[in-house]
Amino acid sequence: MMVEMWSLVTMGCLMVGYAKFKQFFPYQFPGYFDKYFRKLVSFAYPYVEITFDEFTGERMKRSEAYSAIKTYLSDKSSASAKRLKADVVKDSQSVVLSMDYNEEVIDEFQGVKVCWSAKKTTPKTQRISGYPDDDAKKFYRLTVHKRHRELITQSYVSHVLKEGKEIATKNRQQNLYSNNRSHNWHGYKRSKWSNVVFEHPATFDTLAMDVKQKEEIKNDLIKFSKGKDYYARIGKAWKRGYLLYGPPGTGKSSMIAATANLLDYDVYDLELTAVKENSELRRLLINTSNKSIVVIEDIDCSLDLTGQREKKKTKEKDSNADELDPVAKKVKEEGEKESKVTLSGLLNCIDGLWSACGGARIIVFTTNHVEKLDPALMRRGRMDKYIEMSYCCFDAFKVLAKNYLEIDSHSLFGEIERLLGVTKMTPADVAENLMPKSDYDTEETCLERLIEALKVAKEEAIKKAEEEARAKAEKEEKKRNNLSKEVKEVKENVVAAKEVKENGFAAKEVK
Numbered sequence: 001m002m003v004e005m006w007s008l009v010t011m012g013c014l015m016v017g018y019a020k021f022k023q024f025f026p027y028q029f030p031g032y033f034d035k036y037f038r039k040l041v042s043f044a045y046p047y048v049e050i051t052f053d054e055f056t057g058e059r060m061k062r063s064e065a066y067s068a069i070k071t072y073l074s075d076k077s078s079a080s081a082k083r084l085k086a087d088v089v090k091d092s093q094s095v096v097l098s099m100d101y102n103e104e105v106i107d108e109f110q111g112v113k114v115c116w117s118a119k120k121t122t123p124k125t126q127r128i129s130g131y132p133d134d135d136a137k138k139f140y141r142l143t144v145h146k147r148h149r150e151l152i153t154q155s156y157v158s159h160v161l162k163e164g165k166e167i168a169t170k171n172r173q174q175n176l177y178s179n180n181r182s183h184n185w186h187g188y189k190r191s192k193w194s195n196v197v198f199e200h201p202a203t204f205d206t207l208a209m210d211v212k213q214k215e216e217i218k219n220d221l222i223k224f225s226k227g228k229d230y231y232a233r234i235g236k237a238w239k240r241g242y243l244l245y246g247p248p249g250t251g252k253s254s255m256i257a258a259t260a261n262l263l264d265y266d267v268y269d270l271e272l273t274a275v276k277e278n279s280e281l282r283r284l285l286i287n288t289s290n291k292s293i294v295v296i297e298d299i300d301c302s303l304d305l306t307g308q309r310e311k312k313k314t315k316e317k318d319s320n321a322d323e324l325d326p327v328a329k330k331v332k333e334e335g336e337k338e339s340k341v342t343l344s345g346l347l348n349c350i351d352g353l354w355s356a357c358g359g360a361r362i363i364v365f366t367t368n369h370v371e372k373l374d375p376a377l378m379r380r381g382r383m384d385k386y387i388e389m390s391y392c393c394f395d396a397f398k399v400l401a402k403n404y405l406e407i408d409s410h411s412l413f414g415e416i417e418r419l420l421g422v423t424k425m426t427p428a429d430v431a432e433n434l435m436p437k438s439d440y441d442t443e444e445t446c447l448e449r450l451i452e453a454l455k456v457a458k459e460e461a462i463k464k465a466e467e468e469a470r471a472k473a474e475k476e477e478k479k480r481n482n483l484s485k486e487v488k489e490v491k492e493n494v495v496a497a498k499e500v501k502e503n504g505f506a507a508k509e510v511k
C-alpha cells in the first residue's frame with residue numbers, strides 16, 4: 001500500500017500541476033494533450049477503482065450488493081481496521097463489527113491483494129435536519145491493480161456478494177417494520193421503514209382455533225415458502241395474499257405473528273393512512289425485503305372508501321401528543337387530508353410492480369367487518385385465501401387450556417364444551433378467564449371462573465336476544481299501529497269527502 005500511496009501522491013501532483021497549466025494557458029493546448037496526460041496518470045496510478053453505492057435506481061431501493069459487501073467486510077475488518085462500528089444482533093447475544101468511514105481493509109483473493117475502503121460524501125448544500133447524516137452518500141470502494149481487473153470483476157466480486165449473503169443469512173434476525181411518513185423520507189439515511197427486532201411469542205402451537213383449519217393454513221404456508229421453483233415454472237410471481245376476518249380478539253394478529261415465526265419472515269406493518277398516494281405506496285412496497293409479510297390491518301377503515309373512521313380513531317389516540325407539539329399536529333393533519341391511496345392503486349401495485357421484485361412475499365389484510373369490504377377485494381383470485389377467525393370452539397379452548405394451565409383434560413371440560421356450543425366468546429376472553437390471577441388460583445378455580453363467565457355470557461346473550469326480539473316486535477307493532485292509523489285516517493277522509501259531495505248536491509237540490 002506504500003506503493004499505492006506514492007502513486008497517489010504522484011498522481012495528485014500531476015493533477016494539480018496540469019490544472020494550473022490549463023488555467024494559465026487555456027487555449028494553447030489541443031485535445032491530444034489530454035490523451036497523453038491521461039496515459040501519464042494511468043502509468044503513475046495503475047489501479048482500477050470500483051464503487052458500490054448504498055442506493056440504486058434513483059434512491060428507490062437500498063442496494064443488495066452494498067449490504068452484502070458490508071456484511072462480508074465486517075468479518076475481515078474486525079481483524080485489521082482500527083476504527084469499527086458495532087451492531088448488536090440476535091437478541092443482544094452477539095455483536096457485528098463493521099469498518100468505520102474512511103477506514104481501509106485489505107483482502108486477498110487467489111493471491112491478489114485488493115483494498116476496500118468505506119466512504120461517505122456529504123453534499124455541499126445541506127438541509128437543516130435533526131439527522132446530520134441524512135444527505136450523506138455512502139459507498140464502498142474497491143481498489144485493485146489494473147492487471148487483475150478480469151479476475152476481480154469476473155470472480156472476486158461475485159465471491160464477495162455470495163459470502164456476504166451467506167453470512168447475513170446466518171446472522172439474520174427477524175424484524176418488525178412500520179412505515180415512516182413520507183416527509184421523513186429525505187436524504188440517504190432516513191429510510192421508508194423503521195424497524196425493531198421482531199420477538200412475538202405466538203406460534204401455530206399456541207394459536208387457538210379449529211384443528212383442521214389450522215393444519216390446512218399451516219400446510220398452505222409451508223408449501224408456499226418452499227414453492228420458489230414451482231412459481232417460476234408456472235410463470236407466476238412468488239406471492240400469496242390472505243384475508244383474515246372475524247370479530248376483535250379472535251386471533252388475527254396472533255396468526256400473523258405465528259406465520260412470521262413459522263416461516264422466519266420479516267413483518268411490515270403498513271399503516272395506509274400514513275401513505276399519501278399510490279406512488280408512495282409503490283416505493284414502500286419495493287423497499288420490503290424478500291421473505292416478508294406485509295400486513296394491512298383493518299382494511300375496511302384504512303382505505304379512502306371509508307377512510308374517515310380510521311383517521312378519527314388515530315386522531316383521538318394521538319390527541320394528547322398533538323397538543324404538546326403543534327407542528328407535528330399540522331404535518332399529521334396535512335398528511336391525513338392528502339391521503340389518496342386507493343384500493344385499485346393498492347391492488348395494482350401488489351399485482352404489478354411488486355410481482356417483479358422476486359423473493360417470497362405474503363400480504364395479509366385483516367378486517368372485523370368483512371361485509372363492508374369492497375367487492376374488488378373479495379373477488380376470487382384477488383386474495384389466495386380467505387380465513388375466518390371465529391369465536392372460541394372446543395378445539396380452540398383445549399389449546400388455550402394447554403397454553404395457560406398446562407392441562408389436556410379435566411372433569412370440567414365436558415361442561416365447558418357444552419357451554420361453548422351455545423355461547424359466543426372470543427379466544428381472547430376465554431384466555432383472560434383461564435389466566436391464573438394469583439398464587440391461590442388453581443386449574444380448577446380458573447376453569448370454574450371460565451364456566452361462570454360463559455354462563456354470564458349466555459345469560460346476557462339470551463337477554464340481548466330477548467330485548468332485540470322485543471324491540472323488533474315493538475317496532476312492528478308501532479308500524480302496524482301507524483298503518484292502521486293511516487288506514488283509519490284515509491277512511492275518515494273518504495267518508496268526509498263523500499259527505500261533502502252529498503251535502504253539496506243536497507244544497508244544490510234545495511236551491
Ligand SMILES: Nc1ncnc2c1ncn2[C@@H]1O[C@H](COP(=O)(O)OP(=O)(O)OP(=O)(O)O)[C@@H](O)[C@H]1O
Pocket residue numbers: 206207208209246247248249250251252253254255367368389396427428429431
Ligand atoms: N385464536 C387465538 N389463539 C390464541 N390466543 C388468542 C387467540 N385469539 C386471541 N388470543 C389472545 O387474545 C389477544 C388478542 O388477540 P389478537 O390481537 O390476535 O386478536 P385480533 O383478532 O387481531 O383482534 P383485533 O381485531 O382487535 O385486531 C392475543 O394477544 C392472544 O393472547
Ligand SMILES: [Mg+2]
Pocket residue numbers: 252253254297366
Ligand atoms: Mg389485530
